[in-house]
Every structure is written in structure tokens, then in C-alpha cells.
Amino acid sequence: MPVNEYRVALAGAAVGKKDRQWFPRWVMRYRDGVGRAQGNLPVTTELVEAFLKSLVLTKTPAWQRLQAVRAIESYRDLVLKTNKPSLEYYRRELSRRAEAERADRPDTRSERQIVGVIDPSEPAIIQRVRRELRLHRKALRTEQAYVGWIQRFIRHCGSEDLERFGEGEIKEFLTDQAVQGNVAVSTQNQAMSALLFLYQKVLGRELGFLDAVRVDKPPRLPVVLSRREVTMVMSELAGPKQLMGQLLYGAGLRHLECRRLRVKDVGLDEGTIIVRDGKGEKDRITVLPDRCRDGLVDQIERTRRLHQRDLEAGLGTVYLPYALERKYPKASREFGWQWVFPSRQMSRDPRGGQQRRHHISEEFFGNTFKRAVEATGIAKNAVPHSLRHSFATHMLEDGADIRTVQELLGHKDVKTTMIYLHVMNKPGLAVRSPMDTL
Numbered sequence: 001m002p003v004n005e006y007r008v009a010l011a012g013a014a015v016g017k018k019d020r021q022w023f024p025r026w027v028m029r030y031r032d033g034v035g036r037a038q039g040n041l042p043v044t045t046e047l048v049e050a051f052l053k054s055l056v057l058t059k060t061p062a063w064q065r066l067q068a069v070r071a072i073e074s075y076r077d078l079v080l081k082t083n084k085p086s087l088e089y090y091r092r093e094l095s096r097r098a099e100a101e102r103a104d105r106p107d108t109r110s111e112r113q114i115v116g117v118i119d120p121s122e123p124a125i126i127q128r129v130r131r132e133l134r135l136h137r138k139a140l141r142t143e144q145a146y147v148g149w150i151q152r153f154i155r156h157c158g159s160e161d162l163e164r165f166g167e168g169e170i171k172e173f174l175t176d177q178a179v180q181g182n183v184a185v186s187t188q189n190q191a192m193s194a195l196l197f198l199y200q201k202v203l204g205r206e207l208g209f210l211d212a213v214r215v216d217k218p219p220r221l222p223v224v225l226s227r228r229e230v231t232m233v234m235s236e237l238a239g240p241k242q243l244m245g246q247l248l249y250g251a252g253l254r255h256l257e258c259r260r261l262r263v264k265d266v267g268l269d270e271g272t273i274i275v276r277d278g279k280g281e282k283d284r285i286t287v288l289p290d291r292c293r294d295g296l297v298d299q300i301e302r303t304r305r306l307h308q309r310d311l312e313a314g315l316g317t318v319y320l321p322y323a324l325e326r327k328y329p330k331a332s333r334e335f336g337w338q339w340v341f342p343s344r345q346m347s348r349d350p351r352g353g354q355q356r357r358h359h360i361s362e363e364f365f366g367n368t369f370k371r372a373v374e375a376t377g378i379a380k381n382a383v384p385h386s387l388r389h390s391f392a393t394h395m396l397e398d399g400a401d402i403r404t405v406q407e408l409l410g411h412k413d414v415k416t417t418m419i420y421l422h423v424m425n426k427p428g429l430a431v432r433s434p435m436d437t438l
Helices: 002-011 016-036 045-057 061-077 088-104 125-134 140-157 169-178 185-204 228-233 239-251 257-261 290-314 362-376 385-397 402-409 414-422
Strands: 270-275 284-287
Touching: 002 016, 002 061, 016 045, 016 061, 045 061, 061 088, 140 185, 169 185, 169 414, 185 257, 185 290, 228 239, 228 362, 228 385, 239 257, 239 284, 239 290, 239 362, 239 385, 257 362, 257 402, 284 402, 385 402, 385 414, 402 414
Parallel strands: none
Antiparallel strands: 270 284
């Protein structure tokens, strides 16, 4: 059946979890409307329009009709292998109607209904933490992590009145995480940072020495792929995903840094990439591999066409950091600020509620990379970050100065970079096993 073929094709497509769940159902409803039980489903503007009219008769809201159109488009692309007919007109019109319906709904006018806006039903201390985090321009991921730890601390203390507690309770909580929770070193450090922020920045209290039991786990060597293994993995990737893999390995980017890359920060003529707000909110410059240049030109051109369609639909804004959107109201629509790897679908800004096109999700490349490693038969526990490890190791093997590698990676301390000296394989420095002399 064509729907089963579509399900298989959809499993490897870059769509969200909800789309993967609902798209086949919409295609089945479209199939029932068309009346085609066997063979591929025809997709024509006449059939799609008739199907949408039938949904209007059943009082299906505009956002669901928009999802139906997107499902039919994906079926057209994945099964029929064509981009015709264009259903852009229906998408644009239904997007506008969905926004109008959402604005007319009384519950969505309330700030409480906008995802990410501070909920007045939350404990007062949590609301204060969120305001202070945003005042300090902390990332949304940091806010979510800190709030999560403070909520755990509230449960540990059994009270929301955290001003009553101090060093003793914090020490007990962190020790419990180390002993009972068996957490990683970085996890315990994150919990301590969250509680220090709470007491020092929100409650205005200076804490004494926290002599908590520290997580006693030896540092692990990074997982590094050999050059042959990198080549094998790259051969399993294609299109934008292969380009992302090449940037992670060729420029030493973190996975999130690659996803957050903006058009204006790609220096095609200079051969550089500017990483903005990397780890520790630091900027740095790294190398743009020559082999990525043509792929980036093509990807940026695809982004340009997508951005132009968004502008024509009355959309096209992108998230700007800090207060730049208020300072430069038109900048969010400028092409240079757009993501190099934009998402295929619009989403609602988690703090302001605006309808925007965000960058691709973590799963877009992460899941594909995992399948690529499995397909090559590589037994290492490699993740996308392993490509960054491989970049540093291979640079050092090729004789690069460790300070240069430190700057390219954006490490604060050279000791962090020196760990790659333990995993590099330089024949001139290698020792010979006595087994080989027998």
C-alpha cells in the first residue's frame, strides 16, 4: 500500500516527532477522500482543494488543515519524488488563518498560555530565579537546567522558603547527588552553579565554603575516530547532513555551534567561520575547510530561497540575541541573520511567543550520525561531538601548535586541549611493544 511505503520513507526524513506520528494519518484521510485503495495516491491542486473543503465542513481548525497540507507535501516529495504541484498557496493561507484563529481564542491572549513566559502559578522563588536569569541574559537551556535543580532542592528541603536554608542544606543536597545519585562531575558542578546563582544573585547572600563530598570519577579519554573511520562515516551521510558532519570535523565546531551558525558569520572569501556565543558565551574564529565551501554556497542559497518565501508569506523573522531586536527592529528579517541550517517548519518562540523559523533540531543530525556509525560497523561509542575530538587530535598529529588548536576549539585552559595528546597516534612518538620483538 502507498501509505506503508510512505511510513518507511518518513522514518528517515527530517521531520518532528509529532509530524512523524500525524502525517501518515492525514495521508490515510486524504487517501479515503480520493478513493484510491491501490497504487500511489495522485496529488493535484484540485484533489487537495476538495480535501481541504471537506475538512472545513467538519469544522477542522486551520492549524490542522495546515498540518494536512504539509503531510500531503511530504508524501509528494518522498513517494512521488516530485515537487509539483506546488501547495505553497494553501500553506501560506492556512498559516495566516491559523494565526488569526489563535489570536481570537481568549485563552491564547493570556501571557500564561505563551510557552516560556513566566507562569504566575509557579512558586514565587522560581519566578524570581527566571527573571534574574533573563536579566543576566542566560540561555534558555541554562534557565531550564537551573530551574530544574532548584526545584529538586526545594523537594529536598521540603519547603519553598529557601531563605531559611543555607550551606548545610546545600552541602547535604550535593553530597546526596554524589553518593546516592552517582552523577557525573559536570552534573554536580551544574547543580552547585544553580544553587550559587540562587543564593548569591537572587537572594543576595554570600555563602561560605561548601565542603560537600565531590564526585570521585577519573576523567575519561575522548572518543576519537581515525581518519579512515571519519571517511567511512562521511560516505554514509548526504546533503546538509554531510555538510554538517564536515563542519564538525573540519572546523572543530560543537554540534550546537553548527546548528546555530548564521549566514553572516560564514566568511567564504576569508576562509573563516565566526562562532558566536560559544561555550562560556565567548566568540572565536575557526577555519573554514576548502572542501566545505561549495556545499556551504549551495546551502546558503537554499536558505535564501526559503527566507524569501517566508518574507512573501508575511513571516521571515529570526531570533536575535539579547536586546538587538529592540535596538534594530528590522534586523530580524535581514538575510545575514538567518540560520545556515534552518528548520523545515515554523515554531513558536519559547519566550516571546512569536511565530518564527528556528534552526534545525538536535535530532536532525544526531540520529542520522548514529545510524551512519552503525552502518559502517564502527564499534566505538561515537557521537557528533566525537568529530570535534577527532579534529583536535588529527590537527595535533599533523604538527599543529597546541596553542593554535586551543584557540580554534575555544578552550579557556590549555590543559583541556592537552587531553588530546593522550589519544593522538603519531608514529614518531610511538613506542614499540616488546611483543613485536619476539
